Amino acid sequence: MTLKVLVCLCIAFMAHAQLYENCKINHKGSEIDLNKLRSPEGYYIVKDSKQPTWSYFIQICDVANNFQQYTSCKKNGVESKSYEYGHHTSICEPMASPAENDVTIELLDENDASFGAQLTYLPFEYSGYSKTVKIQMMCDPNEKQLNQTSLKYVGEQDTGSEILYVFRIRSHLACPANQTSAALIVGISFAVMTASVVFLLCTYFFVGTLYRKYHLQESGWAIVPHHQLWSSLLTFVTCGRFRKTTTHTVKHAHADLKPAMLSISRRIDSDGRKLLSPGDVNSPQSPC
Secondary structure (H helix, E strand, O other), X not given: OHHHHHHHHHHHHHHHHHHHHOOEEEEOOEEEEHHHHOOOOXXXXXXXXXXXXXXXXXXXOOOOOOOOOOHHHHHOOOOOOEEEEEOOOOEEEEOOXXXXXXXXXXXXXXXXXXXXXXXXXXXXXXXXXXXXXXXXXXXXXXXXXXXXXXXXXXEEEEOOOOEEEEEEEEEHHHOOHHHHHHHHHHHHHHHHHHHHHHHHXXXXXXXXXXXXXHHOOOOOOOOOOHHHHHHHHHHHHHHOOOOOOHHHHHHHHOOOOOHHHHHOOOOEOOOOOEOOOHHHHHOOOOOO
């Protein structure tokens, strides 16, 4: 007996999973999963402002259930994805079959998945009336909230053989999966680019302030020329200070030397210090 129950549960679960799998649509690599739009409360409550005595209980890609207040919907013994409820009569009539293959899905725009999709339940006959439901899921990236009243009534149409009820819902969940990812990538790229520009500007201002204070012996900040910025910053990091340019230092050291003295390779002055020779002028020097 227990084995039979487990087998029945497995079959029911597989059928339920297949039903959910049928509520997806792909178009050029873009997928819209309508299962995400199911009402977590078990059904959407939809009211027609022109007929306040009637309400509709609609579920997306699943049977409407979890009725706590409307007991007549639980007692009729017929499962449905949609019900029509008369407040003045307390009668709850099913409008859609719970069968696995009762869903037809198509894009709102056959050439563009970014508009969203719509599903149509196959006609369901009950008490001599044939009814069917169409639900339009419109892609709206700004619509993040989803509650039991998010589904709206659009209208109904009597085709002669059946009555078609049309409903509409707007949500970011009706957008293609890769469209949301692309928007996220664009947002991250813009944030990284903005952060890079801000960091570069702050670096210029910071180094310019240090350059002006320690090199020019002035206060305030300065925009350092690009060719001096990185060399000055590297020297400041490695030596702890901004160095004077080599050309200026060497020129100052040889300002009073006579031409004849420059031919001497090395000289020692009266204080015992070495004088620079022409070879020393062109020799590489430490940045510090």
